[in-house]
Amino acid sequence: MKILVIGGGGREHAIGWRIKQDSPDVSLYFLPGNGGTVSIGENLSPDTDPVEFASQNSIDLTVVGPEAPLVDGIVDRFRENGLKIFGPDKRCARLEGDKGYAKEFMKRYNVPTADYEEFDDFDSAVRYAEKIDYPHVIKVVGLAAGKGSIIVYSKKDAIKTLEDIMINKRFGEAGERVVMERFLEGREASIIGIFGGGEYILLKPSRDHKKIFDGDKGPNTGGMGAFSPVPDIDDELLSQIDQVIFKRMKEGFEREDMNFTGVLYAGIMLTDDGVKVLEFNVRFGDPETQCLLPMVNSGFVDTLFSVSEGSAPSGLEWRDGYCVCVVLASKGYPGKYEKGKEIKFFSEPEFLFHAGTKYEDGKLYTSGGRVMNVVGIGETLKEAREKAYKEIGKIYFEGMYFRKDIGGSNH
Template sequence: MNILVIGSGGREHALIYKLRQSPQVRKIYCAPGNGGIASMAETVDIGPLEVDKLRAFALSAGIDLTVVGPEIPLMAGIADVFEDAGLTVFGPKKSAAVLEGSKVFAKDLMKRCNVSTANFEVFSHLGDALSYVRKQHRPLVVKADGLAQGKGVSVCHSEEEAETALRNLMEEKAFAGAGEKVVVEELLEGKEASVFALCNGENGVIFGSAMDYKRAHDNDEGPNTGGMGSVSPHPMLDKNMEQTVLNTVVLPILHGLLEQGIAYKGVLYVGLMLTKDGPKVLEFNVRFGDPETQAMMPLLKSDLPELMMATCIGDMGHINVDWASEKSVCIVAASQGYPGHYETGFPITGLNDVKDGFVFHAGTAIGKNGSVITSGGRVLNVVATGKNYEEARQKAYMEVQKISFPGMFYRSDIAANLDT
């Protein structure tokens, strides 16, 4: 089996690490890849949005399975283009990818399918939105309808903060068309959780869970990021809770989409808030999480290409997702200034010194002298496993301390006190 992975981050590196363990796999390509992926797969200099070039490459290279990592090409319709060419692709079509591409679509679907979520209102006019928040007298969350590089969500503890967020989206057009519509919803309290399901259009099976650390600095302080660390499995989710998520969220959403003529195939990421009233959905993503995938892949015992192919062809009756009994901790090493302005091009040292863990590259490239250099905000993911969270945590921090580059920083409290 020849596999093409599309993307260039730590998520794609982790997927390739697991894909290449399968005896079914002959060769893996990655477009465009990064400095670490280049040691595991043949990198192809084609961007994720160059859909026609990617299709032509897949046909010429005899690709049996294409795995789409990021959401942007899915929303651009890459799955539609590949399927029309007779190619097998793991990822939903454009009509289904709107589940992540539009907060309004997702919230309306949840309401129609009786899926538990925060109470919300949708606005397309600033005046109406401002009038609404002035009457609420409670913490609110303001969300841009469309994609906003992970920065379109504002948690507002005062009327003034909500007004600022609304004006930023709807008046100042901070994220262009993403803020033409906004969702204003109640602020849910509890612990966040990420649950993943493999879906064949009609049915789904749970594919693990994780907990993500979004804030840039210790004690959940600082700006939101794409994720500064993760653990898997989620410490508060057992098999019964996962089954509840499948029955009350995943399956109703799949059936609700089918009623609209949309068959969702691929992995569905369910972002939850575990409240005192039970799990409530915060958001859906239409691809594997990042950095959750980096924590999950070292624990997966099942054959990943086999799971993906079964999902693509719709034969999920015999799927069994098998996980190691250990815990996993992922620490993200980032560039100074991230998630704001940061500089790149710095040499990375110590990568070969990591012996008791995994290093998944995110923002790296190969320099002129063949060395690995920084090329992004989130640079590396250092992952370790252990019999409990604390053992995995200690190993991960021991390994990340062996690596350095100018301006490198990471949180020191990932997975702290999870075993108590």
């Protein structure tokens, strides 16, 4: 069996690792992969055309990690060529690629979310900023690698942010339109569903930490750590989340003749007024995947195949306990960051997923903002957290930064 994984981050390393756990004899290919994926498969040149490679090498299944290829229509290309692929088509991927469209979709099917307005004109957005209460959230409509959501605390702050996005083009075309929505207070969580054959299953809840600094301070990142499951989401609350979000989205897919297959990831806020959706993604979360897949005992590969073949997800078997993932980042991230720093191990970490790493002349170097994901598993959240932070002590690179509160008592 041959499987191609699209992407080169910690999520893709985790996906490949889990596939190998289920099917040790599988031949894995990563496009482009990283310094960790070479230990479980073959890394391909970034210039490789995925459809051509899959066709010419008899790839049995392709799994797409990041959002950009999905939004660009990679699934449509594969299906047009009769190739199996896990992920939603271009039309469905618009739920992540266009935040304005996603908000409209939620409104149509009564999926709870923050009140909002959408703007494609700077002057109109400024007029709105002059009359609203604060804080508010300004979001670029397009893809921004998890960094396009900005909390503003005053009119002055809002106008400066709008100018940065819409006039100075900080996010390029992604910021040609913005959504301005009411700021929600509460606790965030990530709920991931796998859809196929008109059915879906929910994975265990997880909690991601987007801010760069301890105490959820500073600018947004792609994610500095995560843990699963989430103690404050019990079965009753998860059932409520299922009813008001996933069942209503499924109804929307059916009414609008959308054959949604793959992952629907709901970033939610648990507020005093109930559950609200912050955003939808159409792929596995990063770093949520790195703390979810280690808790899966079996069934992952079967589910990937069943969904890609148009059938319902076959289901996953889970292990008991908790998992904590802590991201090791380069100095300067999420801004301009350092790279090319040699990574050294004092001893072999027990559980590690690579992200921004690469080998050169037999040595491992940093090559991205988020460099590695260190994972700990335990019977309790406290035990899992202690294991993860103990493992970090085995790793060093110049400028290495990580949050020290992932999975702590305040989360």
